[in-house]
Amino acid sequence: MSGLADTSLAELEAEAVRHGPAFGEGAHILCDNLVRIYKTEGVEVVALQGLDLLIEKGELVAIVGASGSGKSTLLNVLSGLDVPTAGVARVAGVDLLAMTARDRLRYRRQVVGFIWQQTARNLLPYLSAAENVELPTRLAGRRRRDRATELLDLLGVGYCAKRRPAEMSGGEQQRVAIAVALANSPQVVLADEPTGELDSESSEAVFAALRGANRELGVTTVIVTHDAMVSGQVDRTVGIRDGRTSSETLRRASSDGLVVAEEYAVLDRVGRLQLPRDFTSELNMERRVRLRLESDHIGVWPEEVADGPGRKAGEMEDEDGD
């Protein structure tokens, strides 16, 4: 009996080694096949349709996508405000689907910091900037006045310490909001359209503050944005379409100091790929396409090209053994 159990265990171990490390092992933010379905008045809206996303510790990533593509839903899940319907969501080792109410409160106070688009939603109007930054540390039972001063200085708004929100510009309020988000030394900062209500000069100052905090403190930062200035300056931009990650743009400095951006389509774990809509409509690709494996790429052709570079239907059938 014990021999059988040992064999089974050995088999399982061998199987685990064959499959290699689990998806996203070691990632700071992991979404695996994430689904969020909203039900309102009997109608279901699938806001996230099996979204996969991996973000490493210390990365600064922008999330972009058309209105309604699921960006805010994703951020609400990652911030612990919303619970996904299915899939895996893990941030800094915390499983977001298996938290108790108490864990969730602790997670939202100490593991993540959040910045909203609406400046008024980030700060309490009757407190000064410094008091706003101290508040989260007081709620966590470790009030630190020096931390507030340090953070406001780091974000270039030390001169606003004694001002209330109404006495600051929108850009200054957002930089104070970043200080509030960082007050409890979170591992991850999430920002939903942080520059959405600002003019371009203030937007640049707010983005520079977020990037500075990311570099200085090493905090993993995710920014949902429609702002091309923001998405054009991060190392990685993730595109979301119809509730799934569809593309990634990676930027790196070339040897002559210029920034080179390369766009990639995202291949999910089961090999699914979203072809860009402008490519498919240009070639009238609809339900089916032809594929051919070449030595260094895969060719994709519209269905009706029967004897073009793709294979003929008969050849496909032969391979199926018919």
Ligand SMILES: Nc1ncnc2c1ncn2[C@@H]1O[C@H](COP(=O)(O)OP(=O)(O)OP(=O)(O)O)[C@@H](O)[C@H]1O
């Ligand atoms: N609480 C809700 N109840 C019902 N449907 C919702 C709810 N929140 C979002 N949705 C729907 O889910 C989909 C994704 O919405 P989401 O707000 O995540 O998109 P978004 O990409 O952030 O859009 P935008 O750029 O306009 O903010 C949309 O179809 C939206 O109508």
